[in-house]
Amino acid sequence: MRGLSDPRKARVEALGNWFTYVQDNLEFILEELVNHLQIVAISVGVATVVAVLLGAWAQSRPIVRALALSITGIFLTIPSLALFALFIPLFGIGNRPAIVALVLYGLLPILRNTVTGLDSVSPAVVESARGMGMSPRQQLLKVRLPLAFPVVMAGIRVSTLLIVGLTAIAVLVGGDGLGSFIQDGLTRNGFPNAGNAVVVGVVFTVALGLVLDAVLATVQRVFTPRGLLV
Amino acid sequence: MSPEPKIHLDRVGKTYPGTKIPAVEDLTLDVHEGEILVLVGPSGCGKSTTLRLINRMIEPSNGRILLDGEDVTKVNPDKLRRRIGYVIQQIGLFPHQTIAQNIATVPKMLGWEKERITEQVESLLTTVGLDPDQYRDRFPKELSGGQAQRVGVARALGADPDIMLMDEPFGAIDPITRDRLQNEFLRLQEELHKTIVFVTHDIDEAIKMGDRIAILGDRSTIRQIDTPERILAYPVDDFVDDFIGTGSTIKGLNFLKVSSLKQTDYPSISDADPCATGVAKLDEAGLEWLVLVDAQRRPLRWLHRDELAKSPASYDDLGEDVGDLLNSDDSLFHALELMVQSAAGQSVVVDKHGAFAGVVEMSHLNKAIRRAQYEARLHYEEMEANA
Incomplete structure (x- = not known):
């Protein structure tokens, strides 16, 4: 059997090399993975609470609704690096400015889906809820939000993916997370294992995103009321 | 006439903001205990608005609403609505809840005990002709239109309200099922004796369902309010005559017995x-x-x-x-x-x-028709003389 051709051999070697790197640094990788996950969880959690409340409040108020959607849209267009740095004067260095920026990024998808989800609730259902004497709050919590749930959840999933990726930038404002491997690799460009570190950052970030999305998809399915499943 | 009307509208009106012409203008109307009063009129006459003023789904701009003599114009509207059954054409069952949960909505809000709610759900499902064992745990999407409307009625009866408001409840149902539901509902009403205000645009449905019919014109003004027999025998003006349509005399034969x-x-x-x-x-x-x-x-x-x-x-x-x-x-x-x-x-x-x-x-x-017409005319002449 002939040996592998040179470029292929080099690739296989590089792959083996990377796995060795992962094995050697597994402890750090897992630590940063957990840090990354924490930042994501807090940001998504806060973004969800804020966006759902804002959405529920804004949905039936055309002006507030238009404003809220445009402003959260603008957040998304601000270059992430700048937005992260913007909060350093307010929150110092570390995870806090990062989380604030991530929350702002995560608002739009959840807000938009909350509004759309509430829009899609049949007016007859709301009318009958009101007609039976449900207070506006009961209508929201017992009827409108449960019916909007699948759509809201879809928004949360989009935000989660967005935030998982953007969390990698937290390292630039002194935060934790898998971004530290990417930064480490980039600053040591050309030195041994620099490439491996970057790849670790990317691969584990993507993997985390996929796993979280799968988890949320399951949550969505399990908690969607049975009467709404097609 | 009964001493105190169950529902009394005292010069109730509604003018929407930004409009000059009221949707409902100074309507005074009594609904007696245990009767079905049908509000009927051409589309846009304000009959649905009138109905929705009673449970303040639409807040009246002026006038007073009295239930059992109690002024409810200013009470908490949510608490008011829990006392009044409400059925709409589109039904509006909660799709994320089972039939039992749907029916339990108002009893739950009123804080009934669990066993009492379960019993009530069973009994209501039976009342509207659905087998509890078969339907209790179904979801609304698993029902036909007719079944869904039965559940709608059961839900409105949830906490056993004295008053029911029904806005074209059978309007979206095929004619055969509608006829059956109407008959069942009339039979039900014989047992329940609810005070019902029923809106329809269909004069035949009004004739069939109503103990009394109020024929409404523009701005929900009452053109004639009376028993179906008398309206058919003696339409007071051309508007009513046009509205009840041709064949009204023959329809009147329904109310005369051999x-x-x-x-x-x-x-x-x-x-x-x-x-x-x-x-x-x-x-x-x-x-x-x-x-x-x-x-x-x-x-x-x-x-x-x-x-x-x-x-x-x-x-x-x-x-x-x-x-x-x-x-x-x-x-x-x-x-x-x-x-x-x-x-x-x-x-x-x-x-x-x-x-x-x-x-x-x-x-x-x-002879029978002419006698009915004569009696109706006499009735109106007497009313006019007394007025």
Whole structure:
């Protein structure tokens, strides 16, 4: 059997090399993975609470609704690096400015889906809820939000993916997370294992995103009321 | 009239912001305990708005709403609505909840105990003709339109309210199912005696469902409010006349009973009697047809004078079918239907033992209608004189 051709051999070697790197640094990788996950969880959690409340409040108020959607849209267009740095004067260095920026990024998808989800609730259902004497709050919590749930959840999933990726930038404002491997690799460009570190950052970030999305998809399915499943 | 109306609207009006012409203008209306009052009128007349003013789904701009004499114009609207059943055309069942949960909505809000709610759900499902074991845990999407509306009614009856507001409840249902639901609902109402305000644009539904009908014109002004019989017998103006449409007199026959006619003797012969007796009887009465009855005087067939004159050996192959027979509590509408099918142009009435009692002919209907019209006119003239 002939040996592998040179470029292929080099690739296989590089792959083996990377796995060795992962094995050697597994402890750090897992630590940063957990840090990354924490930042994501807090940001998504806060973004969800804020966006759902804002959405529920804004949905039936055309002006507030238009404003809220445009402003959260603008957040998304601000270059992430700048937005992260913007909060350093307010929150110092570390995870806090990062989380604030991530929350702002995560608002739009959840807000938009909350509004759309509430829009899609049949007016007859709301009318009958009101007609039976449900207070506006009961209508929201017992009827409108449960019916909007699948759509809201879809928004949360989009935000989660967005935030998982953007969390990698937290390292630039002194935060934790898998971004530290990417930064480490980039600053040591050309030195041994620099490439491996970057790849670790990317691969584990993507993997985390996929796993979280799968988890949320399951949550969505399990908690969607049975009467709404097609 | 009952001493205190269950629902009293006192010059209630609604003007939407930004409009000058009110949607409902100074409406004063009483609904009596246990009656079905139907609000009917052309689309856009404000009948739904009027209905929704009662449970303040729409807040009135002026006037007062009284339930059992209590002014509810300013009470908490959510608490008010929990006391009033509300059924809408689109039903609006909660798709994420089971049928049982849907029906339990108001009892739950009122803090009923769990067992009581379960019992109530069972009993309501049975009341509206759905087997609890089969339907309790279903979701609304698993129901047909007719079943969904039954659940809608059950849900509105959830906490056993005295008052029900129904906005075209059977409007979106196919005619056959609608007819069945209407009949079931009327039967239900005989047991429940709710005070019901019912909105429809369909005059036939109004006639069928209403103890009284309010015919509404623009801005929900009452053009005529009365029992269906009197409205059909005496529409007060052209608007009402146009609205109830052609055939209203004939529809009025639905409210007149065979028993209201004075039965006169009509010639009949038993199958044991000779032909000559029959001919003699017909000659005496100056008629063409007589009724052949059996030994128990049950009507068998119509016999024509010409056939009898030929002195046939037996009656077996003679005559025309008498068709369906009328009882004293059948409506004159039914009598008319049988009459137009009958060879003799008359429908045959039997007593409660099935024995021949007489016939109904066109002139009887004519007299009955004219009497009903006369009485209705008299009623309105008296009202005017008293006013």
